Amino acid sequence: MADNREFARLDAQHRAIKLTQGEVNYLAPLAELLNAESDGSEEKVLDVGCGSGIWCVHLFSLLPRNAKLMVRITEMAAEFPKVSCLGVDLAPNWSGRSKVPSNVKFEQCNAIEGIPYPKNTFVVVHSRLLVSGVGLLLSCTIHH
Amino acid sequence: MQEMVRVLKPNGIIVSIETSATWPVLRNTQEVHAVLPIEEARARAPGHVLFVERMGQ
Numbered sequence: 001m002a003d004n005r006e007f008a009r010l011d012a013q014h015r016a017i018k019l020t021q022g023e024v025n026y027l028a029p030l031a032e033l034l035n036a037e038s039d040g041s042e043e044k045v046l047d048v049g050c051g052s053g054i055w056c057v058h059l060f061s062l063l064p065r066n067a068k069l070m071v072r073i074t075e076m077a078a079e080f081p082k083v084s085c086l087g088v089d090l091a092p093n094w095s096g097r098s099k100v101p102s103n104v105k106f107e108q109c110n111a112i113e114g115i116p117y118p119k120n121t122f123v124v125v126h127s128r129l130l131v132s133g134v135g136l137l138l139s140c141t142i143h144h
Numbered sequence: 145m146q147e148m149v150r151v152l153k154p155n156g157i158i159v160s161i162e163t164s165a166t167w168p169v170l171r172n173t174q175e176v177h178a179v180l181p182i183e184e185a186r187a188r189a190p191g192h193v194l195f196v197e198r199m200g201q
Binding site: 028033124126 | 148150153154
């Protein structure tokens, strides 16, 4: 079970990574993919091992933390109006966040045992520094 | 990794930031064509693409 101190560390880690990426939440061509794949149905992004959930919330939030962030997040919300984001983690993490946008939700699951969704569900699957926390992932990838 | 691929739509993208120690492992997976430009990666592996974001780039 992660506590508030761990969530604060994960949030700080997120900000550090974001800083190294030039203050953006992703470098992959997500906008291109999500816009191209949009067929009117709700597109889905999955964050595996979402930790404090800050990536999901920052990426899709309509409620920015500060004015500097507002332009970028407003742009993101406008860019992905039909996108929903699901964060899953071994530890429940969402209860501490009061401002979670309606298109973001969190579930508790062990991704190694299985992600409780059908195949071909998500357009984007995101993970960060998962291997350092999930030893079994290494054996899964080596023997795949 | 298998679960991530299973729930991913065809032509979807797995986006990951991992440590440099992970790279040898990632390179050994069938799904990883990551360090390539995205167009080349898609051409090599239509279906699943793992796009690894390296910190500092």
